[in-house]
Amino acid sequence: MKFSCFQSDLINGINIVQKAVSTRTNLEILKGILITTEQNKIKLTGNDLNLAIEVLIEAQIEIEGSIVLDSRLFGDIIRKLPDATIDFNMNNNFVEINCLHSNFKLIPFKAEDYPKLPVIENSQTLKIDQNIFKNMIKQTIFAVSQDETRPILTGSLFEILDNKATLVSIDGYRLALKTISIENVKNSKTVIPGKTLNELMKILSNSKENELRIDITDKYIAFEIDNIKIISKILEGEFIKYNQIIPNDFKTKVIVNTTDFYQSIERASLMARESKSATIKLSLESQYIEISSNSEIGSVKDKVNINIEGDKFEIGFNPRYLTEALRVIESEEVILELSSSLSPCILKPIDDNEYIYLVLPVRMSN
């Protein structure tokens, strides 16, 4: 194998595929990046057996071939080389890397030992603006369960139903759901691992340029954007019937400034974290919510102005479950729909009826 490419292209590619390279694995080859020549390009591949990422970059190929290089060392070397052309040349036992005055010789792993990527065929394909899908992930990913005892909840349900696509995360204490309109795609249900969505979110940009292509099969989901391809296993099993969880009516409706509410809860949470219950109390009043928390070493009361219709009562929450949602809501005001101290609370951005966040209250001790 013999080729040359630009340092800047190569390091961009390495940074992306490294997201799929295992650092903690007993299989040494999985700590490597597969490099394969492909016409006027080279393809870099990282693969942890659940998630694989491929990146194509421009290269001048002289002799075709494939090798696997240790991801960490290879990445560090390329990162420290100057922004110039790098030449790769495979000899008998080692690959030589030359760039200006620098010469590295590395012993590669054998490309034959690298796991094959699944073939994506008979897939259902849809296309979504990358910034829109990035935002869908951002608004729901934090509600994915970290609890491995219910594996299905460590992923998000991606449901296509009647020309709408919905991404839903549920961890047993809250639910985050975002829907968008799409066109002409068959109904389907796919549970995408949280790690896949997290890495995809980092790769997607906030610009509208270039659509994200999504290919769904019954075992895998593939994402393609620019020169990057992500292939992920799907989680097997039945996701929670989320529609049955979301209440249809409520007794109290509150409108509050998103930032003010977020900052008040942040302050109250400083005292909550000093207490055993780690809970804040929201007391609904006619003009404001009082947000309070008590601990052995002190107490806090914070007020935020609201518009309220309906019953007034007190309700307790884990403050993080509120702030994580308020942080990803972009609209200036947020609507709270509540029914009692023991019923779920719904948060909706005032100008986006396609986002729903549901959170269970905490029973207060007194």
Added chain:
Amino acid sequence: MKFSCFQSDLINGINIVQKAVSTRTNLEILKGILITTEQNKIKLTGNDLNLAIEVLIEAQIEIEGSIVLDSRLFGDIIRKLPDATIDFNMNNNFVEINCLHSNFKLIPFKAEDYPKLPVIENSQTLKIDQNIFKNMIKQTIFAVSQDETRPILTGSLFEILDNKATLVSIDGYRLALKTISIENVKNSKTVIPGKTLNELMKILSNSKENELRIDITDKYIAFEIDNIKIISKILEGEFIKYNQIIPNDFKTKVIVNTTDFYQSIERASLMARESKSATIKLSLESQYIEISSNSEIGSVKDKVNINIEGDKFEIGFNPRYLTEALRVIESEEVILELSSSLSPCILKPIDDNEYIYLVLPVRMSN
């Protein structure tokens, strides 16, 4: 105690005194910040018994007094309050903190239990531009020993001799020394703890505005800049006679571009860290130095152009001992003075004869 002050002033002060607050201590009161009213100001104090920092900030005092508040909680609360006036009011058992719609009640420690700061008297005083002293620390602090078995080397010698001030760090493998000219100060030798210098370096700015005042006594050293005062214990004992370590002559003189040399060593160190010896080899040639390293998984050769006068030979180094010095040398070129594979190497910036860095070579296995 009753006073009010601006959130922005207060958080700036807290951020500074927190550098002297112990987080790991069995004495609960040392986890606190002492707040004392003082005419039209309040004084914040952090003190870990080796290092104390005081900051004065503007305040409106209504009732005088002092309290101690847990540093972490107090800092987090003030950090999350809006940029507005904060009112403090001590009641029977707690201090009330009010800012716009937020109200905190905190149970303070007793100010009487807070350790008294040493009184600095009969001191020798000198004044140095803060940016100059910051740079002296930056160019020497990294050579302070981390080895607690020789406590005196965990500090830097601050020597005043014949209208020159010199800061010297030695860790047994290298020495970093920076001298500046000063006026009319009596000769003295003081060993300042590395931690004190590290925190002082963070507080000093790169601007020439405002001189740093240094007060030296036989047990303490105090630094004063703007509204900040730092009081530190001095390390007791005899520092190494550094002049006896620095060789007066050499057999080979090399001039090399600082950045090129730094980057070549950085690349070579990637391979060195994979090997048992963790060593790089410098081979002096007529036009260049070849920097190389070998490990079980590969090898590296890097070249950097030089001007050389004198003997040519090979010499081994711990790469970090070279890069840490090259990183803080600002001149474009650096001079290496060498005598043999087993003699110390001296690095000097080409345009600053007041900085000397000496490093011992590593004996190479073959």
